[in-house]
Amino acid sequence: MESYLGVRASAWNGQRGALFRVHTSVADVYLSVSRSNYGNEERAVVEVDCARLLRLWRDAPRCEHAGLANLAILASGNPQTWRAHPRFELAAEGFSFGEHDPVPLAEVSCQASAVVPYVTFTDGVMRTLWLAAYAAKSFPVECGVHEAEALQRLAGSAGSRWRSVAELVPPQAA
Numbered sequence: 001m002e003s004y005l006g007v008r009a010s011a012w013n014g015q016r017g018a019l020f021r022v023h024t025s026v027a028d029v030y031l032s033v034s035r036s037n038y039g040n041e042e043r044a045v046v047e048v049d050c051a052r053l054l055r056l057w058r059d060a061p062r063c064e065h066a067g068l069a070n071l072a073i074l075a076s077g078n079p080q081t082w083r084a085h086p087r088f089e090l091a092a093e094g095f096s097f098g099e100h101d102p103v104p105l106a107e108v109s110c111q112a113s114a115v116v117p118y119v120t121f122t123d124g125v126m127r128t129l130w131l132a133a134y135a136a137k138s139f140p141v142e143c144g145v146h147e148a149e150a151l152q153r154l155a156g157s158a159g160s161r162w163r164s165v166a167e168l169v170p171p172q173a174a
Contacts, residue, residue, distance in 0.1 A: 001047045001160050003140055007169055008032075010101070018045065018168035019102060024134035029095040030102035031127075033142055033165055040166035044148035045105065047140045047162075050132050052155040056110070059118040079133035091130035103127055105142040112150030119151070 003020040010017065010032075017034035033045055082088060094103040106124020111117060121128070124141070131139050138157040148162040156162070 001045070001140065001163065002138070002157065003031075003047060004168070005099075008099075010034075016169055016172060017102075018165070019099065020105075020140045021099070022131060022136050022139045024131065024136045026134050027095075029131070029136075030099040031105050031140060032102040033105045033140075033168065035165060035169040035171070040169070041164055042145050043165040044143055044145045044162050045140045045165065045168060046143060046148055046151045046155075047138055047157045047160040048151070048155045049138050049157050050136055053108075053119065053128070053141070054132060056117060056119040056155050057121070059116050060111075060120050061114075061118070079135075082129045082133040085126070085129070087126045088130065088133075091126040094127065095130065105140055107142045108151070110143055110147040110151040110154065112147070112154060117150070117154055119155070 001020075003022050005019045005021055007016055008019045009015065015034050017032040020031045021028050022031060033043075036043075091103075104124070106128050107122040108119045108124075109122060110119050128139075128141075138160075141151075142165075143151050145164055152160075152162045
């Protein structure tokens with residue numbers, strides 16, 4: 001994973017997490033995923049190609065964010081359209097704190113067995129649009145381990161491989 005920097009403790013709560021740096025046209029921004037008390041083997045991180053992810057998102061049937069997904073694709077040449085969304089500034093504020101308070105990874109679900117494969121978002125729509133608006137070519141997202149291989153194949157960054165949260169953030173030695 002090109003964006004993975006390693007394991008770091010959060011400055012504000014001390015919680016350990018995997019830290020990622022993503023290059024954008026305005027600045028490098030930081031994201032993270034934290035280890036939880038359970039389920040770390042069932043959670044995966046996939047570094048996705050932005051354009052490929054947006055195409056998969058657009059194909060989601062009955063998606064509550066379908067308008068944003070279509071906006072993301074149709075306005076791909078005009079990021080000003082994304083920036084006009086009322087919640088866009090919240091994502092900008094989140095990214096403004098840098099590596100000392102990184103934003104959580106977007107959480108997606110990949111439906112590869114559908115007639116037309118697609119992704120949906122559980123969390124992180126505006127963060128994703130912010131990254132797209134500022135020309136991030138790739139960035140990490142979180143999904144279930146059972147979906148990681150398909151998401152990697154359909155939208156993964158070239159040369160990267162998915163990893164479980166347990167791999168990225170091993171348990172702390174006692």
